Amino acid sequence: MSRICSPSKRFEIGLAAHPTFDGEGDGMARIDEVAAAAGVSISTVSYALSGKRSISPDTRRRVEAAATRLGYQPHAGARALAGRRTQIFALTEPLRADTHAPTHMAFVLAASVAARLREYDILLLTDEQASKGMQRVAASDLVDAVLVLDVAPDDERVAIARSLRIPTVFIGIPNDHDGLDCVDLDFEAAAVMAVDRLVDAGHEHVALLGQSEVAYRASNFPPRLRSSMRERAEARGVAHRFDHSGRTTTDVRAVRASVADALDAGVTGFLIHAAEDAHDAALAVIAERRLQVGRDVSVISVATVFDTSRLPSPVDTIPLVPSASCEVAVELAIARLQDPGRAPVVHLIQPEYRTAGSVSRRR
Amino acid sequence: MSRICSPSKRFEIGLAAHPTFDGEGDGMARIDEVAAAAGVSISTVSYALSGKRSISPDTRRRVEAAATRLGYQPHAGARALAGRRTQIFALTEPLRADTHAPTHMAFVLAASVAARLREYDILLLTDEQASKGMQRVAASDLVDAVLVLDVAPDDERVAIARSLRIPTVFIGIPNDHDGLDCVDLDFEAAAVMAVDRLVDAGHEHVALLGQSEVAYRASNFPPRLRSSMRERAEARGVAHRFDHSGRTTTDVRAVRASVADALDAGVTGFLIHAAEDAHDAALAVIAERRLQVGRDVSVISVATVFDTSRLPSPVDTIPLVPSASCEVAVELAIARLQDPGRAPVVHLIQPEYRTAGSVSRRR
DNA sequence: TTGAAAGCGATACCAT
DNA sequence: ATGGTATCGCTTTCAA
Numbered sequence: 001m002s003r004i005c006s007p008s009k010r011f012e013i014g015l016a017a018h019p020t021f022d023g024e025g026d027g028m029a030r031i032d033e034v035a036a037a038a039g040v041s042i043s044t045v046s047y048a049l050s051g052k053r054s055i056s057p058d059t060r061r062r063v064e065a066a067a068t069r070l071g072y073q074p075h076a077g078a079r080a081l082a083g084r085r086t087q088i089f090a091l092t093e094p095l096r097a098d099t100h101a102p103t104h105m106a107f108v109l110a111a112s113v114a115a116r117l118r119e120y121d122i123l124l125l126t127d128e129q130a131s132k133g134m135q136r137v138a139a140s141d142l143v144d145a146v147l148v149l150d151v152a153p154d155d156e157r158v159a160i161a162r163s164l165r166i167p168t169v170f171i172g173i174p175n176d177h178d179g180l181d182c183v184d185l186d187f188e189a190a191a192v193m194a195v196d197r198l199v200d201a202g203h204e205h206v207a208l209l210g211q212s213e214v215a216y217r218a219s220n221f222p223p224r225l226r227s228s229m230r231e232r233a234e235a236r237g238v239a240h241r242f243d244h245s246g247r248t249t250t251d252v253r254a255v256r257a258s259v260a261d262a263l264d265a266g267v268t269g270f271l272i273h274a275a276e277d278a279h280d281a282a283l284a285v286i287a288e289r290r291l292q293v294g295r296d297v298s299v300i301s302v303a304t305v306f307d308t309s310r311l312p313s314p315v316d317t318i319p320l321v322p323s324a325s326c327e328v329a330v331e332l333a334i335a336r337l338q339d340p341g342r343a344p345v346v347h348l349i350q351p352e353y354r355t356a357g358s359v360s361r362r363r
Numbered sequence: 364m365s366r367i368c369s370p371s372k373r374f375e376i377g378l379a380a381h382p383t384f385d386g387e388g389d390g391m392a393r394i395d396e397v398a399a400a401a402g403v404s405i406s407t408v409s410y411a412l413s414g415k416r417s418i419s420p421d422t423r424r425r426v427e428a429a430a431t432r433l434g435y436q437p438h439a440g441a442r443a444l445a446g447r448r449t450q451i452f453a454l455t456e457p458l459r460a461d462t463h464a465p466t467h468m469a470f471v472l473a474a475s476v477a478a479r480l481r482e483y484d485i486l487l488l489t490d491e492q493a494s495k496g497m498q499r500v501a502a503s504d505l506v507d508a509v510l511v512l513d514v515a516p517d518d519e520r521v522a523i524a525r526s527l528r529i530p531t532v533f534i535g536i537p538n539d540h541d542g543l544d545c546v547d548l549d550f551e552a553a554a555v556m557a558v559d560r561l562v563d564a565g566h567e568h569v570a571l572l573g574q575s576e577v578a579y580r581a582s583n584f585p586p587r588l589r590s591s592m593r594e595r596a597e598a599r600g601v602a603h604r605f606d607h608s609g610r611t612t613t614d615v616r617a618v619r620a621s622v623a624d625a626l627d628a629g630v631t632g633f634l635i636h637a638a639e640d641a642h643d644a645a646l647a648v649i650a651e652r653r654l655q656v657g658r659d660v661s662v663i664s665v666a667t668v669f670d671t672s673r674l675p676s677p678v679d680t681i682p683l684v685p686s687a688s689c690e691v692a693v694e695l696a697i698a699r700l701q702d703p704g705r706a707p708v709v710h711l712i713q714p715e716y717r718t719a720g721s722v723s724r725r726r
Numbered sequence: 727t728t729g730a731a732a733g734c735g736a737t738a739c740c741a742t
Numbered sequence: 743a744t745g746g747t748a749t750c751g752c753t754t755t756c757a758a
Contacts (some may be wrong), residue, residue: 028502028528030751043731046753053754056727073502077443078751081734086440090487095472102464108471109458112489121505123451124485126475139436141389142484165391394733404745409737417740419743441735444750 019049029070032074037066044071049074080141080324089115089139089333090143092125092157096250098214100275103305103322107149110322120224121145127300130162138164145333147171147326152221167336169329171316172220179344183328185303185346187221190230193237193351194271194300197316203269203298205239208263209255209282210273212246223271225303241267245278255281263289263297268362270299276306283312298359315355324349386535392433400429412437425595443504452478452696453506455488455497455520457513461577461611463638466668466685470512470534477693483507494523501527508696509688510534516583530699532692533584542707544699548666550584553681554591556598556714557634557663560679565725566632566661568602570625572618572645573636575609588636588665591639603629610636618644626652626660631725633662635678641668646675661722677719687712 035042040059047053055063064298066072075121080086091111093104104227125141134157137143144166148157151172158176161168170182198206208229215222226242235239243258245251255274259282262270270280279301288295293299293313301308301322330348336342375538398405404420407726411418411426418426429435443449454474456467486506488496497520500506507529511520514535524531533545561569571592578585596603606621608614618637622645627634635642642658644662649660656662656676664671666683690712699705 010744041732043753043754046729047728050753054727059727071502073499075444075751076503076505077440077449077736078734079753080440081438081444081736082753084734084753091487101468105464105468108487109489112487116489121500122487122489124454124471124475124487126472126479136436137484138758139434140439142439394737395735405736406746407744408739410744413737415743422743438735441750442737443734444752445737447737447750 010286022186029067029072029164031074034063034066034070034072034211035197037070038062044116047356084141085337086142086144087119088121088122088143089122089124089330090134090137090146091147092130092148093128094130096150096218098212098216099150100216100249106152106322107326110326111147111149111171111329114326116335117327118330122147125223130157134160134164134168137167140257141174144337145169146328147333151220152218153223155220167333167340169332169336171223171325171329173222173346177254177346181332181344181346183319183325183332183347184221184349185325186350187303188227188228190302190347190351191225191271192232193353194302195229195232195238197353197359198269198271198298198299199236200237201269201298201359202236204362205241205265205267206233207241207243207258207267207268208271208273209258209278210242210244212248212250213244214248216244221303222273229271239266241265245274250275250277250281252277252281254338256285259285262289268297269359271302272299273302276310279308279311279315283315287312294358294360296363300359308356312357315358316356317354319354321349364384375385382461392430392435392573394437395431395450397426397433397435399435401425410639437570443672447504448700449505449507450482451484451506452487452693453486453488453497453500453509455509455511457493457515458489459577461511461575461581462513463612466638467513469668470689473533473689474510474512474692477686477689480690481693481697483693487509493520497523497527497531501529507700510692510696512631514583514601516586518583529554530607530696530703532695532699534688534692536587536709537583540709544707544709545696546688546710547584547712548683548688549713550668551591552589552711553665554634555595556593556716557665557681558592558601560663560716560722561661562596562599562601563632563633564661564722566601567725568604569596569632569634570603570621570629571605571634571636572621573605573607574638575611575613576607577611579607585636586664588633591633602629603630609643613638613640613644615640615644619648622648626654627659631660632722633660633667634679635662639673642674642678646678648677657721657723659723661725663722671719676721676722679719680717681718683716684712 031042035045043060045063048055048060049067093108115122134146146168148168149172151170151174152174155174158174161180170180173182173184191264193207208226210226211222230240233363241262245255250320252253255278272282284292292298299315301315301317304317308315308317332345394405394408398408401408403426407422408426409425410416414429421446425680436638456471478485497509509529509531511531511533514537516538518537521537524543533543536547537547557570569588574585593603608618618641635645646656649656654660662678664678664680666684668678671678671680695708
């Protein structure tokens with residue numbers, strides 16, 4: 001104790017050289033400055049701002065006023081160190097060559113927006129082996145939880161998730177999801193809903209125009225939708241067929257050929273689970289045959305992410321809403337942070353049918 | 364949910380119940396544990412790992428061995444607090460409706476990869492008014508610098524950048540870039556290069572098939588390329604024309620019409636600065652007229668981000684490489700962090716011409 | 727309802 | 743070449 005214990009370098013300078021300079025308005029105020037301005041202790045400031053213990057209305061107001069006036073923003077690092085919470089979620093997104101950019105972007109965006117609504121930021125995990133990134137950010141306590149995008153049926157991130165000491169939420173459902181928190185559209189229910197619409201309208205031969213071939217290996221939901229469609233069609237006793245919309249990405253010629261084939265085979269009800277350009281191609285073939293959607297043939301777009309109002313003719317849809325999935329994912333993450341012991345949840349979002357007049361009674 | 368989490372479960376348990384349990388191998392070792400394992404002080408560990416002062420080869424090895432064995436990862440929050448560096452860059456990306464998703468995603472990705480190469484992570488700034496996000500992360504010392512994507516000619520983030528106390532780097536060049544660090548492809552040079560190729564090959568009437576109309580208002584580089592093309596064509600004494608490829612996004616019919624018009628008007632050299640589908644449409648019109656690219660007409664794709672090998676016929680390109688821009692951006696940010704006083708830099712990446720045989724000598 | 731003070735886990739200064 | 747320790751700015755006990 002031979003030295004005078006100065007609280008901070010900043011303070012020293014303040015006393016010695018710039019006694020009145022306080023950095024007001026530049027957003028670098030610290031909690032002790034807010035405390036001084038409000039005439040309370042720093043713990044009171046902390047509690048008043050976090051609401052973690054009751055504060056007299058009067059004190060709270062003074063603290064809030066001071067904080068606002070000084071443009072106080074808690075230091076993220078200090079908060080993380082003392083509070084053991086970073087208010088950051090990692091978002092892992094593997095980058096396969098066949099990734100549909102617009103859809104992917106919609107999910108990244110939705111995740112970011114959903115997180116911000118609950119006071120979280122999103123840290124991107126791309127490059128490196130997804131697993132290494134997850135381990136790195138978890139081990140360094142950089143993030144509070146991990147959100148997993150673009151889930152594969154047999155995803156390597158499942159094993160990592162189980163080994164991490166921070167929560168992980170899957171947006172998509174891996175085959176082995178034991179003990180994991182997951183959220184996704186209920187693709188099975190969506191397929192059932194769509195098939196039922198067609199069959200109820202009297203269609204006796206239905207076709208599914210699906211995603212690209214790789215999607216059925218690399219992603220988790222296309223197979224779920226396809227097998228559910230098949231089962232339901234069989235259960236309802238109608239003929240059914242299935243075609244990919246390309247090998248790795250939409251192949252317009254393949255789509256045109258498959259739709260033509262289907263029409264030749266007597267298909268009258270189409271279910272499309274593909275990208276926007278595949279819709280365009282399919283509708284074009286139908287139009288070229290002088291057939292009218294909603295009269296001669298029926299079409300339903302399933303798990304649609306793009307804006308169907310730009311299609312040449314209106315189409316009924318069962319939309320896949322990124323913001324819905326991401327909001328649930330954020331809630332699941334927060335819930336598990338609050339209670340690590342709660343039972344794991346697979347949250348299936350119920351599909352919603354939007355009519356546009358593309359399904360007509362079969363005569 | 365009314366339960367309060369105990370602040371330091373680790374500490375409590377460690378002392379009270381499991382005195383020797385140390386969580387080896389699960390990546391939660393702290394610096395003092397590494398120090399003990401290596402038989403040195405914590406400051407030695409810190410220096411050995413950061414390389415900020417010389418360490419005897421022997422101790423360095425012991426420290427590294429201990430760190431590896433314990434799976435030591437420095438606590439991000441503690442490091443940020445003590446070291447005043449978070450190793451995180453914010454990436455702001457405004458989300459206009461006309462954003463070309465694949466290109467945008469390529470840049471986000473490239474930024475993330477480039478950052479990781481220099482030990483930085485990327486925090487996404489999407490939702491909220493871009494300015495508020497920037498201010499928030501800067502004021503809370505959440506990030507070391509900000510990277511700005513999708514720069515508008517008159518970008519609101521320019522003003523914010525000037526008011527922040529952390530560095531900002533623009534990937535794109537706003538009109539008013541005084542004192543700012545910017546990086547971008549040299550679009551002017553690219554246009555000159557392309558026009559020269561065509562004119563040198565004997566073409567006397569050239570056309571630019573540009574981006575969508577909004578892009579010329581909302582983004583910074585389309586106008587730069589367009590005016591440079593115009594000037595160069597005039598300087599070289601050849602006739603020139605310009606058309607958008609749509610209003611807000613590619614409009615295939617508009618593209619077809621404009622290419623047809625151009626051909627009727629005697630254009631023999633095309634410069635395309637548009638999305639992939641616009642290329643397809645343009646090449647289709649040419650093919651339908653029984654004209655052959657590289658013989659009857661010449662085509663150059665400028666500032667191309669997608670993979671042109673998928674086009675129906677090979678096309679010369681002057682590529683826009685996201686990773687190149689983003690790597691420079693990261694370097695600029697790091698350079699400014701190291702030396703806040705250095706002169707601001709507008710780094711123009713020199714265009715590179717890639718031949719594919721789509722430009723032929725005009726006979 | 728409030729305040730004082732003990733950490734949180736690193737970095738980097740000052741010694742030796 | 744290495745070690746001791748003040749410090750970063752907050753959260754949360756413990757005391758009053």
